[in-house]
Amino acid sequence: METSVPLAAVLLEYPVAYVPDSGQGNFLCNTPLDVYECCVGFAEPKDQLESYRLFQFSCPSLASKSLSSLLPLHVQTALHRRFQPRLDKLSPGITCRIVRTTTVMDRLAL
Numbered sequence: 575m576e577t578s579v580p581l582a583a584v585l586l587e588y589p590v591a592y593v594p595d596s597g598q599g600n601f602l603c604n605t606p607l608d609v610y611e612c613c614v615g616f617a618e619p620k621d622q623l624e625s626y627r628l629f630q631f632s633c634p635s636l637a638s639k640s641l642s643s644l645l646p647l648h649v650q651t652a653l654h655r656r657f658q659p660r661l662d663k664l665s666p667g668i669t670c671r672i673v674r675t676t677t678v679m680d681r682l683a684l
Contacts, residue, residue, distance in 0.1 A: 590633035606635040
């Protein structure tokens with residue numbers, strides 16, 4: 575788990591990877607999490623946008639002045655910049671929307 579979780583994050587191009595300590599029982603319990611959801615939409619007809627979840631991931635709310643790259647707006651912008659050009663190559667009518675929510679859970683599993 576100590577290698578496979580970060581490796582999966584790199585291969586999936588996630589901006590954050592965290593690995594639970596094997597001796598830690600309640601990993602990230604009651605810790606605020608930023609949940610990012612990437613939705614793709616097809617504007618057909620133009621007045622209606624039907625969207626589908628492409629992927630979703632969470633990370634602890636780690637943003638601070640020293641970790642400005644993890645500020646939610648920065649993460650959303652970076653994800654959009656990474657995926658929108660790829661979608662444009664597939665079809666100019668596909669749009670990418672990154673939605674962030676925050677949640678706290680009493681237990682969390684990977």
